[in-house]
Amino acid sequence: xxxxxxxxxxxxxxxxxxxxxxxxxxxxxxxxxxxxxxxxxxxxxxxxxxxxxxxxxxxxxxxxxxxxxxxxxxxxxxxxxxxxxxxxxxxxxxxxxxxxxxxxxxxxxxxxxxxxxxxxxxxxxxxxxxxxxxxxxxxxxxxxxxxxxxxxxxx
Amino acid sequence: xxxxxxxxxxxxxxxxxxxxxxxxxxxxxxxxxxxxxxxxxxxxxxxxxxxxxxxxxxxxxxxxxxxxxxxxxxxxxxxxxxxxxxxxxxxxxxxxxxxxxxxxxxxxxxxxxxxxxxxxxxxxxxxxxxxxxxxxxxxxxxxxxxxxxxxxxxx
Numbered sequence: 430x431x432x433x434x435x436x437x438x439x440x441x442x443x444x445x446x447x448x449x450x451x452x453x454x455x456x457x458x459x460x461x462x463x464x465x466x467x468x469x470x471x472x473x474x475x476x477x478x479x480x481x482x483x484x485x486x487x488x489x490x491x492x493x494x495x496x497x498x499x500x501x502x503x504x505x506x507x508x509x510x511x512x513x514x515x516x517x518x519x520x521x522x523x524x525x526x527x528x529x530x531x532x533x534x535x536x537x538x539x540x541x542x543x544x545x546x547x548x549x550x551x552x553x554x555x556x557x558x559x560x561x562x563x564x565x566x567x568x569x570x571x572x573x574x575x576x577x578x579x580x581x582x583x584x
Numbered sequence: 585x586x587x588x589x590x591x592x593x594x595x596x597x598x599x600x601x602x603x604x605x606x607x608x609x610x611x612x613x614x615x616x617x618x619x620x621x622x623x624x625x626x627x628x629x630x631x632x633x634x635x636x637x638x639x640x641x642x643x644x645x646x647x648x649x650x651x652x653x654x655x656x657x658x659x660x661x662x663x664x665x666x667x668x669x670x671x672x673x674x675x676x677x678x679x680x681x682x683x684x685x686x687x688x689x690x691x692x693x694x695x696x697x698x699x700x701x702x703x704x705x706x707x708x709x710x711x712x713x714x715x716x717x718x719x720x721x722x723x724x725x726x727x728x729x730x731x732x733x734x735x736x737x738x739x
Contacts, residue, residue, distance in 0.1 A: 446729040446736075447733070452730065453727055453730040454726065455726070478675040497627055497632060497633050512674075513670070516669070520634065520668060527715075528718070529717075530724065558678055558681060560664070561681065562683060563586060563682050563683070564684075565594065568662070568689075570597075571610070571685075572685065578601060583694075584633065
């Protein structure tokens with residue numbers, strides 16, 4: 430069963446690469462053995478660098494289930510998720526992930542997945558894209574407002 | 585100047601928390617000292633766990649510039665980007681990032697940023713959301729199609 434859903438993700442990846450909509454990636458979200466959402470990579474067609482297959486499938490599944498979290502859902506991805514997609518998987522609170530290719534396969538095809546993984550362990554200000562902390566007096570104000578909000582929706 | 589743009593991101597974060605549209609986060613994309621796009625966190629209102637302020641601002645900036653990459657642009661974020669947003673920043677090829685609060689401030693407010701950073705260094709199959717490799721005979725097919733495609737758009 431897992432193989433079948435993962436095969437669907439691979440088929441979507443082939444389709445995405447052939448069509449020119451985006452890179453050679455595909456992903457499927459499954460709940461109770463039923464496909465809830467599926468997508469190829471849409472970076473090119475959506476003019477959106479965040480439109481990776483996993484992010485797209487998660488967004489579509491959330492719309493389908495009318496929920497910003499996906500507990501009990503499994504993600505099948507044609508390739509090991511990049512750090513962005515890994516983050517999306519945690520925020521969506523998926524149950525499990527199955528993948529076919531690795532970040533090193535992606536690197537061999539000139540995609541940055543492995544490079545971005547390496548950058549995470551570099552100190553923020555020393556990264557290739559420098560991430561610099563600025564000290565502002567009211568930096569904590571948003572968290573204070575959040576803490577005091579009684580009717581907040583937790584996510 | 586950097587302080588001013590970062591203050592705008594903080595103001596958006598306060599607004600986002602107050603309005604209930606999402607968590608207490610805000611982000612601004614600037615090019616040539618001009619604001620191209622700005623957004624608060626929209627996870628709740630968009631029913632989308634990927635609608636973090638940074639991802640939203642990047643998506644909006646790409647629409648504005650009609651480009652899926654943002655070279656020469658600077659991102660200002662009210663808080664250190666989580667791994668998902670860090671990935672988005674690399675895929676968008678931003679020039680630099682300035683942030684006000686840290687992942688530890690976010691953790692103190694019960695957000696998972698720091699936890700997700702820690703999960704990245706755990707072996708995929710041992711993570712809290714297990715990521716399992718399945719060996720499929722045609723796993724590399726998408727990358728083969730991509731390699732052979734002459735008119736592909738690189739990203």
